[in-house]
Amino acid sequence: MEQKGGWTIIVNEYGMTIDVLLDLYMSLCDSTTSKKINLTDLGKAIEKQLKSTYEISYDKLCYTTGNIKNGLDYLPTKKYVRPVVKHVQVHIKLHQRIIYHINQKLGNEHLVDVRDANKLIGLYGKVNKIGGTEIYLKETFIPSIIKGLDKNTIPHEFGHSLGLYHVDEPWVWIKSMREQWNIQKMIKNKTNIMYGGGGVYLNDRTSTTITPEQMNIIIENYKLGRLNLG
Ligand SMILES: [Zn+2]
Structure with a gap:
């Protein structure tokens, strides 16, 4: 059987409701010296x-199509496109496992690896690539993440792993x-x-939200095979 990547995104539509599940298999590792x-x-x-960041709900404009029967034999039935507003609810499910060395990570898992400060100079964290499977966090910032003083680093780096780019970076439009x-x-x-990093609005405590448009981009990224990359 094919092993699925870390993120699986399941979209279920029931009438006017759309349920979105972001499901992630991940391992956690401490690669610091101490x-x-x-x-x-x-x-x-x-x-x-x-x-707290990703379990949002919002309204989405969708289009339904159908046929209108004319009732007269010699006239064709007409197609119609009707806009409807559907309600989207996002849920997140994490399957976490602690490992003692990064080589214990399984092929279908994402890795969150805590590293020494000198391995991530000038950064809070980093992903191996946009849509990537590995997130590196700097040791120095872990206490404030655990205490809930830094509420940005985690959702931000997982945002990159869900294929999101910085919204204030020049030339991002070329990619998205x-x-x-x-x-x-x-x-x-x-x-x-x-x-x-360095953006005027970036704040460890308050930069915690995503927009419905970003959630739609995440769902598209998954459908287009832009997640779970090496
Ligand atoms: Zn970033």
């Missing part, structure tokens, strides 16, 4: 913060038109998680 990280507490913080935000859009969404 090995003092409480990975159980970090895992709990990750689950809490991801639920909808993620290049203008100033009006930034003012409307000051608390977004995807501001880059």
